[in-house]
Amino acid sequence: MAFPTIVDSDQMRLLYKYTKYNDANDLDLVGWAKATWGVPLAMENDARAALVGEWQHGAGTGLDNLVMVTIGTGVGSAALVNGRLLKGSHYLAGNLGGHMAVNFDGGRCNCGNVGCLESEASSWALPGILKRQPGYAESPFAKGEKPDFEAVFRLAAAGESFALAVRERCLEAWATGILNLVYAYDPERVVIGGGVMHSADVILPFIQNKINHAAWLPANAVEVVAAQEPDWAGVLGMGHLALKTIQKN
Numbered sequence: 001m002a003f004p005t006i007v008d009s010d011q012m013r014l015l016y017k018y019t020k021y022n023d024a025n026d027l028d029l030v031g032w033a034k035a036t037w038g039v040p041l042a043m044e045n046d047a048r049a050a051l052v053g054e055w056q057h058g059a060g061t062g063l064d065n066l067v068m069v070t071i072g073t074g075v076g077s078a079a080l081v082n083g084r085l086l087k088g089s090h091y092l093a094g095n096l097g098g099h100m101a102v103n104f105d106g107g108r109c110n111c112g113n114v115g116c117l118e119s120e121a122s123s124w125a126l127p128g129i130l131k132r133q134p135g136y137a138e139s140p141f142a143k144g145e146k147p148d149f150e151a152v153f154r155l156a157a158a159g160e161s162f163a164l165a166v167r168e169r170c171l172e173a174w175a176t177g178i179l180n181l182v183y184a185y186d187p188e189r190v191v192i193g194g195g196v197m198h199s200a201d202v203i204l205p206f207i208q209n210k211i212n213h214a215a216w217l218p219a220n221a222v223e224v225v226a227a228q229e230p231d232w233a234g235v236l237g238m239g240h241l242a243l244k245t246i247q248k249n
C-alpha cells in the first residue's frame with residue numbers, strides 16, 4: 001500500500017494525519033492484511049513507491065542515484081542515494097521537496113510555512129496563485145476560464161500574456177525547487193511525473209536548462225526526464241518492495 005503522507009515503512013504506520021485518510025493512523029493494516037489475505041504487508045510513501053517503480057521498471061533503470069518529483073495536486077518527491085531509498089530518522093528524507101521553501105515572501109502553505117514549492121506552483125495552490133498575479137481581473141481566469149494548468153499551458157502556448165506570466169512563474173518555481181533537490185541528493189537523473197507532464201515539452205527543457213547552468217555541477221551531469229510509468233510506477237514500486245518484504249518474512 002502506498003500513501004500520500006509520511007509512512008513508517010518499518011513499523012507499517014502512517015505518521016501524519018493526511019486529510020484524505022484522517023483516521024488511517026489508528027488502523028492495524030498489518031493485522032488486516034494477515035487476517036484478510038494471509039500475506040505480509042509492504043507500506044511506503046507514494047512518491048517513494050513511484051521512485052522505486054521508475055528505478056526498477058521505468059526511467060531510472062540501471063542507476064543508483066535518482067530523484068523523483070511528482071507535480072500534481074501537490075508536489076511529492078523521493079530520493080535514491082547510492083542505491084538506497086533515502087528515509088532518514090523520521091521517514092522524511094527526500095519526501096518533502098514540495099515543502100522546501102522557494103520564496104520566503106510567498107503565500108501561506110497548508111503545512112504552516114510560507115513560499116513552499118507546493119504553495120508556489122501546484123494544482124491546489126493555482127487558483128490563489130492566479131488571483132495574486134498582477135492583471136488577474138482582466139485575465140481569462142477572471143472571466144470563467146478553469147483555473148488549472150491545462151488552461152495555463154494552453155493559453156500560454158497561444159501567446160496570452162497573463163497565462164505566459166503565470167507559466168513562467170511556475171516554471172521558475174519548479175526549476176528552483178528541483179535544483180535544490182539536485183544539490184541535496186546529487187542524482188544522475190531527475191524523473192518528473194504528475195499531471196503537469198502533459199506539458200513536458202515546455203517543462204523538461206526549462207528545468208534542464210536551469211540545472212545545466214548550475215555552477216556546482218559538471219556539464220551535462222544531471223539528466224531531467226519524464227516518468228515512463230506515470231500510471232503504474234507506484235504499483236510497480238510497491239510490487240518490488242512487497243517481494244522484498246516476503247523474502248524477509
Ligand SMILES: [Zn+2]
Binds near residue numbers: 100116118119
Ligand atoms: Zn508547505
